[in-house]
Amino acid sequence: MGQVISITPEIDKTSRVPVYQQLFTYMKKQIESGVISENDRLPSIRQLAAYLLISKNTVEMVYQQLLAEGYIHSKPRSGLFVLPVERLPVPGHTAVAGAPPTREAQAPDKCTEAWIDFEYGDVELAHFPVKQWKRCLMDALDDLTNDVYGYGDRQGHAGLRTEIASYLYQSRGVLCGPEQIFLSAGTQQSISLLCQLLPLSPQVAMEEPGYHGVRVVLANHGREVMPIPLEHDGVSVDLLQASKARTIYVTPSHQFPIGTVMSVQKRVQLLQWAANNDGYILEDDYDSEFRYQGQPIPALKAMDTGDRVIYLGTFSKSFLPGARLSYFLLPQSLAHSFRTVMQAYSGSVSPTLQVAVYHFMEKGYFEGHVRKMRRLYQLRHKTLIRAIQEHLGNRVDIIGQKSGIHLLLNVYNRSSAELIELAARQGVKVYTPKIHWMDPEACPDSYILLGFASLSEEMIREGILRLGASWFPAQG
Amino acid sequence: MGQVISITPEIDKTSRVPVYQQLFTYMKKQIESGVISENDRLPSIRQLAAYLLISKNTVEMVYQQLLAEGYIHSKPRSGLFVLPVERLPVPGHTAVAGAPPTREAQAPDKCTEAWIDFEYGDVELAHFPVKQWKRCLMDALDDLTNDVYGYGDRQGHAGLRTEIASYLYQSRGVLCGPEQIFLSAGTQQSISLLCQLLPLSPQVAMEEPGYHGVRVVLANHGREVMPIPLEHDGVSVDLLQASKARTIYVTPSHQFPIGTVMSVQKRVQLLQWAANNDGYILEDDYDSEFRYQGQPIPALKAMDTGDRVIYLGTFSKSFLPGARLSYFLLPQSLAHSFRTVMQAYSGSVSPTLQVAVYHFMEKGYFEGHVRKMRRLYQLRHKTLIRAIQEHLGNRVDIIGQKSGIHLLLNVYNRSSAELIELAARQGVKVYTPKIHWMDPEACPDSYILLGFASLSEEMIREGILRLGASWFPAQG
Structure with a gap:
């Protein structure tokens, strides 16, 4: 097995380019040019962070992105290794x-x-765990209260929202509180509520191609959908910039339907575009649970220090389409006023099912x-x-x-x-x-x-x- | 107990005024003027229909409206009787x-x-039948198919829609097929889907006052809401006529929040307004199950020979808010094209709950x-x-x-x-x-x-x- 390699990028902390992007670009080039070669082992997160005097979070984010984009792979109990050159990702198909x-x-x-x-x-x-699920539903129904049988909390069951917040932190690197999470009866319903209750721009950009189900809902809420072509590593931010759109819907973890992963550069550019334009990014993370190479990619939301990303998640792929249970996560800056305007709305997800899914998560069954x-x-x-x-x-x-x-x-x-x-x-x-x-x-x-x-x-x-x-x- | 009275109106079948309105107006006047008096028994539907050479349906509709408006009452196994004058309805409060x-x-x-x-x-x-409901849910979950666990039929479970159609016929006098019924996660969700997928007019009229939850959803779908004042027997059709609205949302069986019943004259005028203006009436029948005087009033939809009424129903009042299960019924002329545009939408009601409610209805538990x-x-x-x-x-x-x-x-x-x-x-x-x-x-x-x-x-x-x-x- 290869040696632990030393990594000595020149990190400029005063640069406008974020540290993790500098490190990511450096390592990617080292790998592509063969300076770091096949089966070389990467230093541990702790080691590299201490050596470069940067935070462990930053190193972790870079490693996860390298994993996500297929430059390195993880061997249990051994560490992270560079992949053979012929298996490195190539642009396009x-x-x-x-x-x-x-x-x-x-x-x-x-x-x-x-x-x-x-x-x-x-x-x-x-392979669905019918017995466990039945048990959770029965447990829910034993609590004869309005939390289960009534209209329930219009934002969603508080316990379930707490479980989701914890799941998002552990699996997707997203730090948020349950008060930022809103449940909905499917991603289309999430988009519909956002169109109804947020001042989303009249023009909304989408990756071209992109998920038809969302495009239709946007159009049916009077939004003009602007198709923005894909490049090999994600949507063209240049063309987005040139468009009138101030909101964009994207699938960074796994572009639908093409399947590419959005590069870290694109992620940074997209966040900058949003910051500069008072714009919002709708990140649909529909199937991020199912990655088979490397570890899960952190969500774009994990990098969203400027509160510009609205994260969309669903249980339809990871658990049960039949629960009709999805959710969206609003930046703190929007969550409070959203709760206010939402007062006139009843929830759309059965509280009974919400409580059952809460039990299912809390007991560790979901994981x-x-x-x-x-x-x-x-x-x-x-x-x-x-x-x-x-x-x-x-x-x-x-x-x-x-x-x-x-x-x-x-x-x-x-x-x-x-x-x-x-x-x-x-x-x-x-x-x-x-x-x-x-x-x-x-x-x-x-x-x-x-x-x-x-x-x-x-x-x-x-x-x-x-x-x-x-x-x-x-x-x- | 009073005698069976004879009723001899002059019915003019060639008139533009519908037969049931002629008969209703006649009988109401006879009661108000005391010609038909307290505790007089009305002839049976069959007798009066045969005597006047009109259909039994027509007589039934008139009787139900008289019941609904509180002119007569029903005594089990005895028949229909005129109420004492001091208990007759008076306009206003x-x-x-x-x-x-x-x-x-x-x-x-x-x-x-x-x-x-x-x-x-x-x-x-x-008093909720927890055991029966649990059993129905368990029965549903025993069927490990996509009908229960998957996305399900986007229009709604076919069996459940058939049960609803049969319920509407028996309880509300509405004749429709399951192919006209669409399930949704609440009345607000019904309104949202109708706004998204039907060419509803840009101006939508509502009774003033009227249900806030619907007004908000209409406005959030870009509709201009036109408030139309209530008169003692329902919305002012004259003022509706003068407005630009070509769609109106009403609660004829039990005006929300005022509680009046729309008179049969108003119903007829409203249907004529819709027919003349290529308009639509959204009839929200939210709590029609709970009438304590006389029999249930037939729905406005039951009189809708011109396919102008979109009927909105819900299980939230009659059964279980926690199921988040409502539905709308489209005229045949709209149902087919609605199914087509709906192809891009996933359903919003859990198929598991749909199948459970289906069992609950089919076994007679709901009734x-x-x-x-x-x-x-x-x-x-x-x-x-x-x-x-x-x-x-x-x-x-x-x-x-x-x-x-x-x-x-x-x-x-x-x-x-x-x-x-x-x-x-x-x-x-x-x-x-x-x-x-x-x-x-x-x-x-x-x-x-x-x-x-x-x-x-x-x-x-x-x-x-x-x-x-x-x-x-x-x-x-």
Whole structure:
């Protein structure tokens, strides 16, 4: 195993460039140029912080970002190591090199074999902790009060908000109090409430492509949605700057649907843009629980010293879509007045379910469940990538393969309509991500969106095998 | 008991005035003028329909409206009877004659006695069928499918929508299919979705006063709210006509907060206004389950042959605020396109709770629960009226005493601030309804809003006794 390397950047604490950005840029360059090489071990956070006379928080943030962007990896009980050069992240899409399909796929008989549905959004139910959840619901219902049976606290159950605040600190590096958290019946409902009750600017920017479900809600609240193109490491802040928008909706941890991670530089630029323009950033952290390489990336909100980020979270991916439980976290500066204007609103999440989820978190079930699902989805994700390499080989690109519960395929020179139709003949449902482009024509027609969370490894293998057989029947 | 009277109106089927309005007007005049007198029994629906050669539906609607407006009453197994003249409805407020308080009330010690809170909105929990509800929830959770645990049908669980449609037919006279029903997480959420997804006019009229919670949501969706004054039998259709509004939100069964029932003439005029102006009527039927005199009034929607009424219902008053379960019913002409634009939206009501409520209705528990609560609230209502008569006597008016789970007091020549303060000193919380006036200055300052659903008869008596002691200490 490699030696502990020494890191000696020139940190200028008087510079306008934040210290963590200076350190991050330095280390990234050292790795890319090979000065710090494969399998070198990084000094511990404590060591480097003491050596550079900077805070441990700063070093931790830099390390987490390096992990997030795939420059280093963590070995349990050993430390952090630099990844081999050929595995370093490259800008843009990652081409998957792989052997062509090795067996002639059989066309399955649609009448006798089950459909395999790669729809995005569903989660695995077979591993859901039904007993624990039932127990939590029953415990909630044993408390015959208005906190459970009535309208409840319009902001959300105080205990649950405290659990969420603690979860956000531990998992996402976000420091906040329960009084900043507001519950809602889904991310769309969060966006709707923000549009109704905050003075959000009339123009709202969104990554292009970006989550259609939010774009529609913004438009239906009279906001003009400004599409801002993605660059390889996140949204173009230059083009954002040139737009009239003073609010932007982004997915920094895992761009939807492309799957990129927003670079730390972009994060800093975005925060500066907001500070300079009295703007707000809506950060949707929809599936950050599911990262399979390195540790979780801290949320953009964790860097938000200027109170410019409104953080959006949900239990729909990590726990239970059926609870219809999401939340948003307002900066202190907005939270108080929001509570005031919210007085005229009833809550939209069942207090019974809120109390049940509170019990589920407080007993540690939630943490255990997320860990279990992360392992499960990681295996499925690995199986999916392998199956694609084996059966679709070098005739496709995989886009956004690092995390989450979906990825994109670019099937060279084919149209999604044709691909969907051919797949259907083999009993496989696949989808075009076109709807997530504000200008659907701009979506490469050869893109296919694959969600895989609710499919077993066996179904994933079978599904991709069938796709190979249907899309490339002559070869193999 | 009185004789069966004969009714011989001249019905003109060629007139522009609908047959039921002709019949209703005729009968009302006959009763008011004493031609049909106290305790006369009305002919059965079948008899009168056959005699006048009109449909049974028409007669039924007229009878229900007469019941609703308090001209007749129903005796089980005997039929419908005309009420004594002194109990006939009079326009405007109903003064309560009663003896002055007969005992000198003791000032309770706030430190040792519990507060008595007349807040509107809460419902009785002590009689909630916890066991049945738990069983329904557990049954729902035993079905480990996306219908229960996933996002579910965005329009709402099909079985539950079918149950609601059947309930609306049986209880409210509304004929509709489950495909016209859309679930939402509360009436405010219903209004929000309608504003977002329907081309509702930029100006929306509301009764003045009217439910503040809806007015705020309309305004927060960019609608200009036009307050239309109430007349003794409902909103002024003349002033509505003169306004720019092409949509109106009304509470015909039980005006909120005043408590009047919209007359059949007003209903007809309102429907004609909508038909002539390509307008829509949002009918909020929030507490129609709780009528204590006569049978339930049919909904305005039941008369809506022109597809102009959007009906809003909720389970928050009749069942469980904690389920956050409401719904709206669209005319056939709107339902299809609404489903299309709704494709981009996830549902906001937990599918788990939807399935549980489905079981609760399908097993007949809901009907039984509503019956039980109606009896319970009726007793509390009666107790409240008696206690007011006894302890507040002729120094107050009761406004809107016929139904529902709230009423208004007009305390002659006193200010609500003073009344609230004095009540608090005796450990009683009462509220001003001012917020429900778009122009709060227009709310008579002497009005107090009393909700009573969650208070036992004993607490109601004690609460009113304390109000008497605090408001009128020198007398007694």
